[in-house]
Amino acid sequence: MPDIIDLKLLISFCKLVEAKSFSEAARALYITQPALSTHINKLEKYLGVQLVYRSTKEIELTYAGKIFYKKAKKIIKEFNDAKSTIDEIKGLKRGIIDIGASTLPGEYILPNIIKNFYSKFPEIKINLHIKDSFTIIDEVNYGNYDFGIVGSQESVTQLDFKEILSDKIILVGLNKKNVPDEITFPELKKLNIIARERGSGTFYSVLKKIKISEDIIKITAGSLEAIKNLIKSGVGVSFVSIFSVKEELENNVFKVINIRDITPINREFYFVKRKNYKLSPSAEKFYEIMLKFLKN
Helix, strand or coil: CCCCCCHHHHHHHHHHHHHCCHHHHHHHHCCCHHHHHHHHHHHHHHHCCCCEECCCCCCEECHHHHHHHHHHHHHHHHHHHHHHHHHHHHCCCCCEEEEEECHHHHHHHHHHHHHHHHHHCCCCEEEEEECCHHHHHHHHHCCCCCEEEECCCCCCCCEEEEEEEEEEEEEEEECCCCCCCEECHHHHCCCCEEEECCCCHHHHHHHHHHCCCHHHEEEEECCHHHHHHHHHCCCCEEEEECCCCHHHHHCCCEEECEECCCCCEEEEEEEEEECCCCCCHHHHHHHHHHHHHHHC
16 A cells, blocks of 8 residues: 555545535546546545445445545645645745844844845744854754854855855944054053953954964953943953944944054954755845845
8 A cells, every 4th residue: 555645536535525426526626527436446445445335326425434534624724724834935924034143243234134124024033043153153053043144164064154244353442542542563462352252253353363362362251242331431442343333433432443563354254054955935035135235
């Protein structure tokens, strides 16, 4: 006996029960009466029981036929519901997107993109998970997120990284007279440097670019907002993304501290997903809108 039954046999049987005649059911199904009889015979052979009495003018169901009809109707309804759900997903009327993002894109870039996306597709649910870059990469690799936006690129063979945005990292301090406008590289080591915990893409990029040791860090903080508040309190200075302190620079709360003889520190943000993993229609549309937004 085959493991799979053709759904059209269930549909033919249910239509026969509802029409109460082979001729009417065949007409409703746009098939011939012999074809309908073949469907019913195949179904009965598959189940190993008789479903329909054929001796009367109007068909009658056997006891097994009555039981099976109720179950078959449920199966067809479940299938139609499932198909409707898929149609809604394809039409972006339903769906869930799990996005992993490191702090900078998660808090300062993606909110505007999500707002743009929701204005067009309000029925799609978005779960935004903000963690450090290394953790996001791991979560994407494990299949917990559809994709990630991170500030570092790692050698993980199962993942694809695509550069989507360029960033500038600057050293900032409180805009006070006792905070220098420019320093030499040796003087950098004398400042109270505040940094995120290990895994932060921003400070990782700084260490890599200007070849300094983690020993330079005097204070660590668990979030970018905590770092900004520490700077505001005058505790120290920090390397941060220019995106994250745009408002503070414009309002003259922070100032940029130039490091003599050090070239600008740039870093990229990457879109990361599993190789050969096809994004859902909603995630694919989000990616498309995000690229257009960043380009503009």
